[in-house]
Amino acid sequence: MAQRIGRDSGGVFIIAATPFTDRGEIDHDSLRRLVDFYAGHGVTGLTILGMMGEANKMTPEERRAVVDTVIDRAAGLPVIVGVSDAGMRNLTDLAGHAMDRGAAGVMVAPAAGPAREDRIEGYFHAVAQALGPDVPMVFQDFPLATGLPVSAALIRRLSSELPQMMMLKHEDWPGLSKITALRADEETPGTPRLSILVGNGGLYLPQELQRGADGAMTGFAYPEALVQTVALHRAGQVDAAEDFFDRYLPILRHEQQPGFGLAVRKHVLMRRGAIASAATRAPGPRLSATDIAEVERLMARLETRLAA
Template sequence: MPSQLIDRQTNGVFIISATPFTETGAVDDASTDRLVDFYLEHGVTGMTILGIMGEANKLTAEEATGFAARVLKRVGGRIPVVVGVSAAGLDNLASLAHFAMDAGAAGVMVAPSPGPAVEDRVRGYFHQVCAALGPDVPVCLQDFPQTTGVPISAATILTLTRDCPQIVMLKHEDCPGLAKISAVRAGSGTADTPRLSILCGNGGLYLPQELARGADGAMTGFAFPEMLVEVVRAHQAGDPDRAEDVFDAYLPILRYEQQPGYGLAVRKAVLHHRGAIACPRTRAPGPKLSPTDEAELLRLIARTEKKVKEL
């Protein structure tokens, strides 16, 4: 295991990694190594793998464990790595989680199981998850109702982190969700509720405001990780204006990446353009850029790079 697991104070930028594929759709080991190096070179605090952006639902069990093992070996303990282990069955979830922890992961990320959006059902599910994982596996609770279809209230999040000591981090992706960040931050770190680390997703689209509301950083996959790193660094240094200036320079391409059902193809195309992966392919069924899309994206990249130089 790494020397430092994720905990209730964890902060910074945990970049969510893509899963690179070859032209034939196989997991690309060489690009996996290049992508890890790319993220490290751009100063990320940690990594998260096998999430939605990582197309984890399109991988076989063997591919998922192989990819996790390769990433963890390449990282070599230099930064913490969180592994997404959400699965339909608790046995499969626990098996992948324990494999990842034994291979050096710093914690696991779990989303609620699909089903009726009933608060006591969500609480019951996470109690079962924590019991299956055991007390030594730190858990990041993924709150992404736009994808899972399961909203979780701030009150339930606070109850879970009280009742389940393993739940030390919230991956916040609810939208609109700024009020929820305020509620979770105000309700944790109190006499009866331990502090909860909050890292935010949604591509970083609301990152300056989320940090101002009390978030500890970002856990998302924007293809310019240096922006996320600098925004969080400036905010932590007490310079929110600098943080917003940097953020604003990247906003057009950030917004372009956030197109529902299409953004992953854009993100992979940017990573390919930047030399981080050899092929921008998403695994079928998945979106693909047209020549018009690619020309549009290249223009956005050029304009972004020009703005950043001026900044």
């Protein structure tokens, strides 16, 4: 069984895509191959059923099946499971299944509703109570997707009041100052440390690492870029980490287009042999012939740049 996440967890927890067949069925063979692909590129762990994993298009039974396939294939590599759901019962059922199967923790985003911090605070207390004290939690802070901005002060308060809230998935944009504020809080005696992994495809990863982030929890079709950037930074080679990461920026930027970017990521994963089909589940984006030619050109330019 994999080790559970803690307040010092770091590295790269790659956000895993969910492979589908051209008919829209979950492709479990490709899912196993994808786990091997990520593990082969040195990721610290996996995060499944996130927003880019198309979990909102799956039935409860399909989500459980994905959990089973990934955890079985990961063979001890830590797996965090996104369990966000409009219904508390659905959330806790999936979280219970994931933890029983050996998940390292669960990820929860604020529930849809008015953008009031008292409501968000109450929600996370309710989630923590429903899950129990032994389920490590990741707070997914992604205001661009949820429409719910959350202050550093509230995140710190929840982290201090809820012992099981171990980690922040930081995806505020712009949000570098939020990382600085959270790390400054920890200089106060008695303030518990919070693991911070960053998202947004890693667009700002070098700067976020310099602000005190512990690594990345995001998706990118070139996971080795994230892994090596974090490794260089940890080794104290800050400029080398940024120079290395910069080589991947053109295709990473292209992959970060809202909505459309998922189709780009899946196409690249398919071309790299990680999955059999680039299909997204309907309703989802599809690449035109022009789009594909564009992506292929970016891939070729990256290969040339890396070879040089």
